Amino acid sequence: MEENKQAQENEKDVVEEVEDVEQEIVEETDREDDQSTSGSKVEALQKEKDEVYQRLLRVQAEYDNFRKRTQKEKEAERKYRSQSLITELLPVVDNFERALQTDVNGDGAKQFVDGIKMVYRQLSDALEKEGVEVIPTKGEAFDPHLHQAVMQVEDDQYDSNVVVEELQKGYKLKDRVIRPAMVKVNQ
Template sequence: MMVLTKEKATGDGVGLDHMEFKERLEQKEAEAAEYLDTLKRLQAEMENFRKRMIKEQEQIIQYAVQTVILELLPVIDNLERALDAAGADAEGGRLKEGVELIYTQLKGLLAKECVEVIDPAGEEFDPMKHEAVMQVASDEHAENTVVEVLQKGYDLKGRLLRPATVKVAK
C-alpha cells in the first residue's frame, strides 16, 4: 500500500505541497483577473475613442456645411433684392422667373441642411438672435418690438449663423 506524503511526483522529483499549489493558483487567478480588468479598460477606452472620432468627424462636416452656407447667404440676399427690384416689370418677366427659380432652389437646399430663416418682423427684440442697428419711435408697435427687418438672420440646427439686422421700436 502506498502512502501519500506532502510531495507529489512531477517526473523530476520535485513536488509541491497542497498549500504551495493553492498559493500559485491564487496568484495565477489574480494575474488573470488583472489581465481581464486591463482588457476591459482597453476595450472601453477604444470604444470611447471610436465615439469621440465619430463626433469629431460630424463636427468637421458640420463646420464645412456651415462655412459653405455662410458663403451662400449674401448670394441669397442679392437674389431677394433682385426679386424686389424686378417687381411687376413686364419686360423682365422671364428674367424674374429665372431668378425666382434659382432663389427657390437655394431655399430648398438650405431647408434640406436644416437652416431656418430668422425674420422677426413684429416680434419682441431678442439680442441672442437679432442685431439692432437702429431704434425708431413708433405708435404702431410696442416698445422693444422689431419694426423692420433690414437683413434676415439664419440658424443652422439651433446654432446662430447670422443674426437678423433689425430696427426696433423705442
C-alpha cells in the same frame, strides 16, 4: 484610426498580462502546495492580477469613449457638411432679393425679372432642401442667439424688447445659426 489600433494593442497587452499573472498564480499555488510556502506570495500575485484586470477595464472604457466620440464627430460632420457653401451663397441670395425689389418698366425688363425670380426660387428651394431656414424677426421677441441688434428705437406699437424691423435676414442650418438677423429692437 491610428488611435483605434493603439487602443486595441493596449487592450491585447493588458489581456496578455492578466493571463500571465493568472498562470503565475496557478504555478505559485501548485508550488506552495508542494513546498508549503507562505500565502504572502499568492496574495501578492492575486493583488497584481487585480491591478492588471482594472487596467484592462480602463483600456476598454477608453476605447468605448473613443469610438463614441468619433461617431458623434462623424454625425456632426455629415449634418453640417454644407455650411461653408451655404455661407458663401447667402450674399448671393441677398443680392437676388435686392434685385427683385427694383421697379421695372417695359415688357423686356419684366421678362428679365421673371427669369431672375425663377432662379431665385430654385436657389431658395435648394437651400431649403439642405435644411436652411430664415430666422423670423419682425414682431418676435429679441433673442441674442438669433438676432443681432444694430439699433434701438422707441415705438409705442410694440412691446419692450421686440424686433421692430429687419435690416438683414438671418439664417439657420438645421439647429445652428449661420448668420444672425440684423434688426432694430424696441426699447
